[in-house]
Amino acid sequence: MFTEAYMQRAIAAAIILGPVCALLGVFVTARRLSFFSDTIAHGALAGVAIGIWMGLTDLTLPMILFSLSVAVAMIWLKENTDLLTDSIMALLLSGSVALGILILSLVRGNRGELHSYLFGDLLAIEWKDVAIAAVLLLVVLFGLWRWLTPITLMTVNEDLAKVSSVNVRALNYAFVLLLTITVALSIRLLGIVLVTSLLVIPPAIARPLSLNLRHQIIISIIAGFLSCFGGTVLSWQLNVPCGATIVLTCVGLFVVALITSKFRQRSSQPYS
């Protein structure tokens, strides 16, 4: 299995993107940005469609660019209109998907490629994607080291962060930029439909097992690593779709974490 070049690329991408998604996911879930991530992911479909329509062989760039446009549109609409956040996200999500479907219907063929973007495909990952993911990992690790305190403070209360001299606006934009690139890259592995689960489930696995935020970050990163590595290997061995296997591995770990925490709670309760 590990001698196959495509598997080497897939496993390399999986063990990089799993922990990155899990780490960002701690703050995505705490700041209630899960639906935001889902909108970015669905925005990528229009990017893929535009790339295919333009005859591009490399679809990563149009996918990232269109996802970024959706993210910027979301922030702009939130800051400049009275629309509810949910309405803005639903508008952009359905608009992007509709645009993608319309463009793809005008382009003949490529049904297989579309399927791989929707549900993830091991064979679709190239060394270039792994290289971008590795750079992303370094950026996220540097960000964790340098800006963990202001991001945490911003998560607790934005006003408190501003009064503590945190540039909340700049940090918000930087976070959204990192999140968008991470989501767009992870689509290759998990697919548009399932990518948000890698942001949401690892932090959910960590929560019942964590006594503090440090625990949650560490456990979440480990869960992201295990589910992506385990899911990719299982998907090869069972010859089933990669994205679905990763997500189900994640869900399995979540069930184990939940049962463990319930047992721990019960055993720590004093006898009456």
Place this chain on the structure above:
Amino acid sequence: MNPFEPFPSLKTADKCGCGHQHSARVNETTKAIPVVEVVQGQIAFDGTPVLRGVNLRIPAGEIVALIGPNGSGKTTLLRSILGLQRLDEGEIRLFGTQDLPSVMSRVGYVPQRLSLDRSFPLSVREFLALRLKRTRFWFWQTHRKIEEEIRPTLIEMGVEALLDKPIGRLSGGQLQRVLIAFSLLEKPDLLLLDEPTAGVDTPGEQSFYEMIGRVQQQHKLTVVLVSHDLSMVYRHASWVYALNGVICCEGTPEQVMNADSLKQAYGIHVAPYQHHHHVH
């Protein structure tokens, strides 16, 4: 000398129309730079004026209460002082400067509540570590190292026992103590509190205000608090501003909190409730 030297325009004018010229009681001028100064502050939201020419001047070392009915602009004024809300017209000076970000390290802020998911597992220890430069790399530091830095404040605020508790699980009173401890860590000169006792029961309120008084004395702080609890303000504040778009009245609690002044600010008859202590 009256530290709350009024603005010239207020010296002779009875802004509240309640019959008292509270601001005119002393004619001396003070040369001390006020900690907070708002001059003709105006803010409107969607064309609706919220602050309509607010003037206030808060000297060092006082506990000042901003009172007024809902929608009177108390929180908007507090947010403006913190630089979180820009004035449409007018000026704000903190410690004599209009460059508010440059003096924010001297300001502590206690918000009414946190916009936090209750299950977010940030512990009190981690939260307090966010405040200090020495503990900004808390993720990589030991618990002991963090505790060494925050211990005196923990003991002072009586929150040592809460160190490992997630802040999302604290009661209203516990959270306020932790938020004040957070502010005190950077040794501020000015502490601003927005409805600090909302969600706290009456005995908790009493001990909270006593604690604010103690902290203010010990740290020689200037405290500005927005409050809806007139009886607590009556007992614990040294100066009161009654706000309703404009400063209706200002003065000592005894001066401001009479029926006429409060009716002017609140529009209806209200009075501070006196808690009677029964001896059993």
